[in-house]
Amino acid sequence: MMPVTKHDIIVIGGSAGSIPVVSAILDGLSPSLNVPVIIVLHRQRNVNSEMTRIFQSKSRKIKVTEPEDKEPVLPGHIYLAPQNYHLLVEQEKCFSLDYSEQVHFSRPSIDVTFESIANVYGSKTLGILLSGANKDGTNGVEYILQHKGKVLVQDPATAEYPAMVRFAIEKCSEVIVYSPDELVQYIANVSTNNA
Amino acid sequence: MPHRKSEITEQELNDLLSLIKQVYGYDFTGYSKASLLRRFQKVMDDAKMKTAYDLRFYLTNDRKHFDWFLQTVTVNVTEMFRDPGFYKAVREKVIQRLATYPIIKIWHAGCSTGEEVFSMAILLHEAGLLERTKIYATDINPANLEKAKKGIMPLQQMKDYTFNYQQSGGNRDFADYYTARYNGALIRKELRDNIVFAQHNLVTDGMFNEFQLICCRNVLIYFEKELQNRVISLFEESLSSLGYLALGIKESLLFTEVRNKFEPVDLKNKIFRKKQ
Ligand SMILES: C[S@@+](CC[C@H](N)C(=O)[O-])C[C@H]1O[C@@H](n2cnc3c(N)ncnc32)[C@H](O)[C@@H]1O
DSSP states (O other), X not given: OOOOOOOSEEEEEEOTXXXXXXXXXXXXXXXXXXXXXXXXXXXXXXXXXXXXXXXXXXXXXXXXEOOOTTOBOOTTOEEEOOTTSEEEEOTTSBEEEEOOOOBTTBSSOHHHHXXXXXXXXXXXXXXXXXXXXXXXXXXXXXXHHHTTOEEEEEOGGGOSSOHHHHHHHHHOTTOEEEOHHHHHHHHHHHHHHTO | OOSOSOOOOHHHHHHHHHHHHHHHOOOOTXXXXXXXXXXXXXXXXXXXOOSHHHHHHHHXXXXXXXXXXXXXXXXXXXXXXXXXXXXXXXXXXXHHHHTTSSSEEEEEESOTTSHHHHHHHHHHHHTTOGGGEEEEEEESOHHHHHHHHHTEEEGGGHHHXXXXXXXXXXXXXXXXXXXXXXTEEEEOHHHHTTEEEEEOOTTTOOOOSOEEEEEEOSSGGGBOHHHHHHHHHHHHHHEEEEEEEEEOTTOOSTTSGGGGGEEEEETTTTEEEEOO
């Protein structure tokens, strides 16, 4: 059995090669999910991608939406960071969107969302970092850990693009390295055992 | 080891905001804290400061420092024809209605360096309405307005802007709208003649005219709900009956108290109309 900790929020960051893992995680979520799940993915700019729909068909039970500015962050909802904005969370637990400079050539940036969530949820944050060919995410992982949250990263050996998780593992020894199956299982437990 | 050079807590941020309000009269206390924290960190990183105390000292010491701070703390990123779908909706759903007014008055609030304003001027020009339109373009940040008045866009952006323009339904030669010189693209003077750029702070300044269209895009995202409500009320007062309000693609009236005073014209593109 894997140890189960209580988390008040799950935030997932992924780049190139992460979509299948995100899909598997969403498939594994319990219908009685009672924490918010926030997904930050690097997507191509100005391509009107159908990402919410891709995930929607995979996770029929729970709707995936792109939050609007000042929308409340609700348990049991899955949110996908909209393209071209950074996604932040305020102390009062609502989203703020931010159109400032790109971070690691990315907007949304994983670092920005991870850090903002750690500021609000502190030790109750569960961060997940997945496949990618970018440096984004490492600072955010470090920040979550500094705030006593927990971080799981995809095992680089299983990642289509291992660079992003490798950076995080090199810099932060406290991260837990899991295969996609272990990630799916852990996250499924969070959502059911947190009641 | 913390990866950041500077650190600032929410408490330190609030203290600095009070100081800035007292000393300089700029009130950022109603801004969203999550993004303000990032902006203050950026200010401190740019100025190579490590602590909030350094910033406090720097700001109280010299008015010139504050001017630089003001330029840096606001998010000034903008584009021509940003969100082409929005401009397409304006072409299709707003412009023809504006044509019924003998004189058209438009307010761009938070216009940054003018890209959005010039885009609107191009739409009006193509509809044959620019000559009887007066555009007021305002911003809190004087450095942005100085740039906007020059009407020069970075040349390397013009390829993207041309693409955006075409996506927005534009079918003329975009290159006719500017002249390239050195590294800049100067927007044609005829397009800029009816635009007035002026400083206006949405937090503290009031109504100054009546408009048929107000564009305030990607500005309200930096405000907390309460300030959003106040500013949207200001827009409501400043609109003529059935006037249009256009917000950024991810901004919503849904979470504001004044939502009942408007009806949607295009929900996806965030165009609303003041009820009669
Ligand atoms: C991200 S830019 C948006 C530019 C343009 N509207 C667009 O969507 O591309 C935000 C602008 O809002 C301005 N701003 C911030 N606070 C303001 C205030 N209180 N009053 C007026 N303008 C403000 C900033 O100076 C900046 O130019």
